[in-house]
Amino acid sequence: MSEMSPRWTQDPVLKVENLTMRFGGLTAIDSLSFNVGRGDITALIGPNGAGKTTVFNCVTGFYKPTEGRISLRRGRGVSDAMVDELTTSGNQFSRDGERSVFLLERMSDFKITEVAGVARTFQNIRLFGGMTVLENLLVAQHNRLMAASGYTIFGLLGLPGYRRAAEAAKEKAIFWLSHANLLDRADDPAADLSYGAQRRLEIARAMCTDPVLLCLDEPAAGLNPRESADLNTLIKYIRDEHGVSVLLIEHDMGVVMEISDHVIVLDYGRKISDGTTDAVRSDPKVIAAYLGVDDTEVDEVENDLDHDVAPTPAAPANAEGVRP
Numbered sequence: 536m537s538e539m540s541p542r543w544t545q546d547p548v549l550k551v552e553n554l555t556m557r558f559g560g561l562t563a564i565d566s567l568s569f570n571v572g573r574g575d576i577t578a579l580i581g582p583n584g585a586g587k588t589t590v591f592n593c594v595t596g597f598y599k600p601t602e603g604r605i606s607l608r609r610g611r612g613v614s615d616a617m618v619d620e621l622t623t624s625g626n627q628f629s630r631d632g633e634r635s636v637f638l639l640e641r642m643s644d645f646k647i648t649e650v651a652g653v654a655r656t657f658q659n660i661r662l663f664g665g666m667t668v669l670e671n672l673l674v675a676q677h678n679r680l681m682a683a684s685g686y687t688i689f690g691l692l693g694l695p696g697y698r699r700a701a702e703a704a705k706e707k708a709i710f711w712l713s714h715a716n717l718l719d720r721a722d723d724p725a726a727d728l729s730y731g732a733q734r735r736l737e738i739a740r741a742m743c744t745d746p747v748l749l750c751l752d753e754p755a756a757g758l759n760p761r762e763s764a765d766l767n768t769l770i771k772y773i774r775d776e777h778g779v780s781v782l783l784i785e786h787d788m789g790v791v792m793e794i795s796d797h798v799i800v801l802d803y804g805r806k807i808s809d810g811t812t813d814a815v816r817s818d819p820k821v822i823a824a825y826l827g828v829d830d831t832e833v834d835e836v837e838n839d840l841d842h843d844v845a846p847t848p849a850a851p852a853n854a855e856g857v858r859p
């Protein structure tokens with residue numbers, strides 16, 4: 536990727552503009568703007584309470600933003616003019632041949648998943664624990680199956696379209712089970728899986744909805760190093776072989792620095808850094824935020840870094856990734 540024209544400026548799949556989210560008197564997100572490049576793994580990082588989950592909740596329709604525009608752009612080369620036209624039209628989405636734009640702040644969470652193609656996982660795993668691993672993946676495709684049935688009993692019983700859709704749903708479930716390394720656990724209750732396996736199952740379930748953008752909320756939380764390595768392999772596979780763009784919140788800096796193409800850093804609801812992993816990990820503002828020092832002390836931190844860390848600028852700002 537050329538340093539001069541990163542994908543996130545050239546061809547964003549998601550553009551968040553001037554996003555503000557207030558809860559009563561608390562401004563959790565303050566006029567935040569950032570892009571997610573098509574086909575990139577983008578990490579949203581920042582200390583606890585920085586606003587990462589709130590951003591996710593706005594993008595996926597769990598919260599209605601107080602202000603701001605969130606455009607999802609399917610197909611290469613969607614112009615800002617097309618997004619502006621949609622904004623003034625008052626509609627939720629528009630299509631121009633292969634290209635379409637969705638204004639997510641105008642859509643329900645259900646439509647954001649089903650129509651715009653944004654899938655997510657949660658900080659606290661939300662699987663159907665009593666259902667088998669396979670059933671969890673079939674349930675994820677329920678809406679598509681019902682549409683294929685024409686929402687009628689005759690459709691369910693006899694329409695060839697429904698039979699084909701049911702077959703395709705099974706194939707897709709098995710495909711993602713095998714790529715999540717869970718095929719041998721297909722018939723076990725989801726609750727019996729290890730924590731790491733449950734995280735991979737959540738991702739497999741999200742992939743069964745054929746997203747263009749996959750949002751992962753702390754996918755590496757609580758994983759051991761082996762599980763974390765398996766997770767990295769799965770996320771990179773999704774980007775490399777399926778061209779799906781990934782937006783993730785993650786505290787584990789090992790994971791962030793290994794798999795991300797682009798990192799956005801939040802602190803107190805504002806963006807303090809935005810760039811490649813190399814640019815962000817040597818940014819004094821990021822180091823200061825993670826160390827919990829005052830803005831006025833950034834120069835001091837920078838000076839310290841010049842003395843202490845300059846010989847190895849590639850060292851992560853905080854290898855453990857968790858604010859002290």
Ligand SMILES: Nc1ncnc2c1ncn2[C@@H]1O[C@H](COP(=O)(O)OP(=O)(O)OP(=O)(O)O)[C@@H](O)[C@H]1O
Pocket residue numbers: 558561563581582583584585586587588589590
């Ligand atoms: N529904 C809500 N009502 C009131 N305040 C909220 C709500 N959701 C989030 N907040 C507040 O917004 C701020 C940002 O919270 P958020 O959970 O987005 O941060 P975060 O960066 O995801 O933190 P963490 O890393 O701890 O998960 C916090 O001060 C939080 O208390």
